[in-house]
Amino acid sequence: KNQVEQSPQSLIILEGKNCTLQCNYTVSPFSNLRWYKQDTGRGPVSLTIMTFSENTKSNGRYTATLDADTKQSSLHITASQLSDSASYICVVSPNFGNEKLTFGTGTRLTIIP
Amino acid sequence: KAGVTQTPRYLIKTRGQQVTLSCSPISGHRSVSWYQQTPGQGLQFLFEYFSETQRNKGNFPGRFSGRQFSNSRSEMNVSTLELGDSALYLCASSWGVGGNQPQHFGDGTRLSIL
Numbered sequence: 001k002n003q004v005e006q007s008p009q010s011l012i013i014l015e016g017k018n019c020t021l022q023c024n025y026t027v028s029p030f031s032n033l034r035w036y037k038q039d040t041g042r043g044p045v046s047l048t049i050m051t052f053s054e055n056t057k058s059n060g061r062y063t064a065t066l067d068a069d070t071k072q073s074s075l076h077i078t079a080s081q082l083s084d085s086a087s088y089i090c091v092v093s094p095n096f097g098n099e100k101l102t103f104g105t106g107t108r109l110t111i112i113p
Numbered sequence: 114k115a116g117v118t119q120t121p122r123y124l125i126k127t128r129g130q131q132v133t134l135s136c137s138p139i140s141g142h143r144s145v146s147w148y149q150q151t152p153g154q155g156l157q158f159l160f161e162y163f164s165e166t167q168r169n170k171g172n173f174p175g176r177f178s179g180r181q182f183s184n185s186r187s188e189m190n191v192s193t194l195e196l197g198d199s200a201l202y203l204c205a206s207s208w209g210v211g212g213n214q215p216q217h218f219g220d221g222t223r224l225s226i227l
Contacts, residue, residue, distance in 0.1 A: 044203070093213065105155040
């Protein structure tokens, strides 16, 4: 069964600190992996999309890494800001349609001043 | 460029009623997918429409249905509402179909069943 597991479930850090969120998946075949940010009461917003051949992709202070061999991805947030408080969702896509997208349950990140 | 618009943002219904949710995709996008999001469950795929045709359907009962119009706007309907249908319903649009197409999400409709 295709699965995406994220850790930790929740995380609290001080403003200005760095943090790393983890995503492990068992989806096969593999086409791409996406990280989304979802603010409370809003829809998910895409941060990065990585294909099999990409190891790292950055979007401002967000850097995602992918190890397709071990089926692991991480999202690193640098110099956190209060606005980074949100849920971060990892999504893995096989070579098929959107019905096969597998979503993780997310990591709830809280930044405190 | 306007994003994905979902209406209404909030709905309160009672068991047994039915409800219709609306989604207007980004201009030019022809694919619309619907998801149910509940705490602890993550996003669950409901169905996907492309060019007014349902392409795929997730593992939800027949009470959940949808349609897409010629202007790509989509609606989903839930009949005979149950308490477990309380959730955030998200719509996502993309230019085409397939898992490689970036999806753009709306802010969802929060449905509460009393």
